[in-house]
Amino acid sequence: MKKTVIVIILSMFVFSCSNKKNRKNEITLFAASSVTNVAQEISRSFEKETGIKVKLNVASSGILARQIESGADFDYYISANKKWMDYIDSLQLVEKTTIKNLAANRLVAIVPLGNDKKLNSEEVENNFLNQFSGRLSIGDPKHVPAGKYAMQVIKFYGWEEDLADRYLPAKNVRDALLMVEMGEAEMGIVYETDAMKSEKVNIVYRFPNTACEAISYVGAAKKERSESLNSFLLYLQSEEVKRIWRINGFNLDEYE
Incomplete structure (x- = not known):
């Protein structure tokens, strides 16, 4: 009996040590939907390195x-909207000194593949609403940064009243893109980087940066930083990570 107890205690000790070792060799990355490809590539590259x-x-x-607010376990958070990062920071859930602008993006108007028309500035300003029938696919402005930026564009051009009942809100920007790919919407407003990756839509117009707030991706680490997380923060500054952002269409110029 005594020998059995000793074996159980030793097993628990080994299991505990194993768990600590696993935690030291693992991090959890929370990433906005619009940087899915970037996050996947950075993760693979970091793991390999x-x-x-x-x-x-x-x-x-x-x-x-x-x-994160509800207590989810994370190590690093990439937000597509500074306001959400500011919110998490206000709750003291990230290390303030690690908050950093990572990359920039812009909004574009897209249509299903097969529609090769390109819009000029005059057509967008004066006749955009007649360029499509049905609803306009955007991210849900209540929860999705891309949707909030899209609403800023809509207000910039004065389309709010005419588009009031024509929105097709999606749970994230990738789903907003999917609605146009599937032909469920004739027009959508999404991030340029997502549109560039799709083989089922055409970009018909690139909205000027002045039409909405600067679209910046912001990252930050949690307060309790492990050796693995410190390694990840250092890796984010590497030339390889910068290359990954760029080949996926993001702009880093103003942050270097």
């Missing part, structure tokens, strides 16, 4: 922020 595993959680910035 360091042997540290990256668990990836992808959703809209708002959903991720709410998960």
